[in-house]
Amino acid sequence: MAVNLPLPVAASLKPVNGIELGFAEAGVRKANRKDLLVMKLAPSATVSGVFTTNRFCAAPVQVCKAHLEDLHLSDSASIRALVVNTGNANAGTGEAGLIAANATCTALAELLGCDGSQVLPFSTGVILEPLPVDRIKAGLPAAVANLKADNWYAAAEAIMTTDTQPKAASATVVIDGHTITMTGISKGAGMIRPNMATMLGFLACDAKVSQRVLDHLVKEAADHSFNCITIDGDTSTNDSFIVIATGTSGLEVTSVESPEYEALSKAVTALAQNLSQQIIRDGEGATKFITVTVEEGASSEECRKVAYAIAHSPLVKTAFFASDPNLGRILCAVGYAGISDLDVTKINLYLDDVWVAKQGGRHPDYREEDGQRVMKQSEITVKVKLGRGGVAATVWTCDLSHDYVSINADYRS
């Protein structure tokens, strides 16, 4: 049961000129479910991505990075397709995993008439098990056969694992007289604490954006969206966030200093925030959507440390689940977040509009019933003021419930 997350309306998901999507039921792990997605791109498209920093990064992540790196060595090459399977992460699979990921690319390239290096592969699912590459290859013709521009809803379904519902959104923005259409999909509900991006987010727009500019844009958007969410603090082996600019509209962005870049980056970031927050709202077992904002820090890094300490504390998360204003647990997390010269007498803590702790101690006017009122809400903002400077950071998370334990205790069964 996701937190305030209505099902996307398929008709509201706008096709993006220059990209077609096709899906199949390949039986990667389970029969009779969409588990294979192909995205075919126009030759004019540029693609950029950010990936997990987990040292055990999955084979498809390594192949994606290599294929994107090739782009920078050649002006004429371009990415022509993406292929995504669920049910198996192809991580912890060593050399055999790399061979399997490359074989998937080659098989799709043959169907589309391009080179294997022009395909980016993505996998999500169980770690440490061999990728059933033959079943994936066998499913590709069906996915290619149903490639369509308005398949975004089905695409969002095809990349789900423990997600309870598909995650997708569209937006348009007018820049320099051109209407730019953007649509994105994401998935993920556990093993979520992205450290570059999350597993998986795909966002396409029809602007024409040079490779160098798109590389800059994808990092900027990720840093303000997928890199600000956490469910359980587990940084996945497969996190990938990809931005595609199909280049089919009249808008061309060639410099990160231009007003067009600023407008496009703002719009892409807003849509990426939407997609990343959908992951939190559908977090495994989530019953509350929590915004943790840390202000008055000396650096962005220390604000994020404090925000993540709060967002990862099992005690804070269970208190939210119980709607119990046991708010000392938040101060406790602030205290162990790792700021060695923190002066706790300068700390102020707020829960929405309620001033809970003043100068490191309980606010004299704080009443339990005020804390209780906020804790019962399904959307809560925790605000900590550090009294050390002028920097702020925000992290989005959810609570820790019985269902999180159930889901992860049962995941493979």
Added chain:
Amino acid sequence: MAVNLPLPVAASLKPVNGIELGFAEAGVRKANRKDLLVMKLAPSATVSGVFTTNRFCAAPVQVCKAHLEDLHLSDSASIRALVVNTGNANAGTGEAGLIAANATCTALAELLGCDGSQVLPFSTGVILEPLPVDRIKAGLPAAVANLKADNWYAAAEAIMTTDTQPKAASATVVIDGHTITMTGISKGAGMIRPNMATMLGFLACDAKVSQRVLDHLVKEAADHSFNCITIDGDTSTNDSFIVIATGTSGLEVTSVESPEYEALSKAVTALAQNLSQQIIRDGEGATKFITVTVEEGASSEECRKVAYAIAHSPLVKTAFFASDPNLGRILCAVGYAGISDLDVTKINLYLDDVWVAKQGGRHPDYREEDGQRVMKQSEITVKVKLGRGGVAATVWTCDLSHDYVSINADYRS
């Protein structure tokens, strides 16, 4: 239901000459439960402790540190008593909390005929609520009235909070012809990831140990016991581990270079490990006792990073709860532990005697049923070999179950 943790047998807990213990039902938070403990020490006793590194450290921790610091300024002063309350942590309580902790010390000092600075105060319980100091003061005469040398079992009961059973152990060791008797108690079941020591451990022996030597010994023992355990990664505001040497036996230890020191340190550390592991066995909701050993590291710090990443991962912990050999989750945690130059092709992973991952990938001979067999046990050792050097570290933890969520969602109700 604790994991393989029999109730201590009261008769097996040996009195330590030079220390008497008394308890009372002060009604700090709930009526009709032992919640106040007094420990009275012989004038010959030396005392040393290590405390939480949480910046929001509780008022009693600050007072303890100040009183122990005073000892180093005066050769004649000594600690004569310890006082412990449960039900309220006296943390996040600001100046009023310090006044309350000092008032408790003064009240006990008056009853015992010493100075308030010769008393060490300890509190455990809810954070951010004022300490009911009047109820504690009112309970002190009863605690003093029942001071006895063989009250260790009742003392262990008096410091419990969410613990399901008291934690205590005794040991004797013969050093240089003298039989040294040691008894200790501990408490704690949640908010456990000590970063100096845990809330709370008290260990007394009857050796005579100089202050400087005892300061060294307490750190050494803590680093190999309480500083190696974690339940939920939450470093408490009140962690304290105290070693008391009553000085009533014939053994005198005056140098950390002596064979007597080595023997005593070894015995104290073993008992401290026993007490700290009892905390894990009684961890909130624990059904499994997990030993995480990381070998072949380049430094102790990186081994501990990897061990804690595994021990804190909610996904790893729920897999243990489910007895599900979803062991890729362990590799995933190794990958995000923060070793930036980790070469995953050198990683080997074992579950007890089962070789799961070889050179970063699934071992070709690994069979699911072997992993399943070990995962079903109540005691499991995870061993990771990093292939980077000759250093090792061990951390003890438990699984994450539905009961952890229940206990912490209901803690204050």
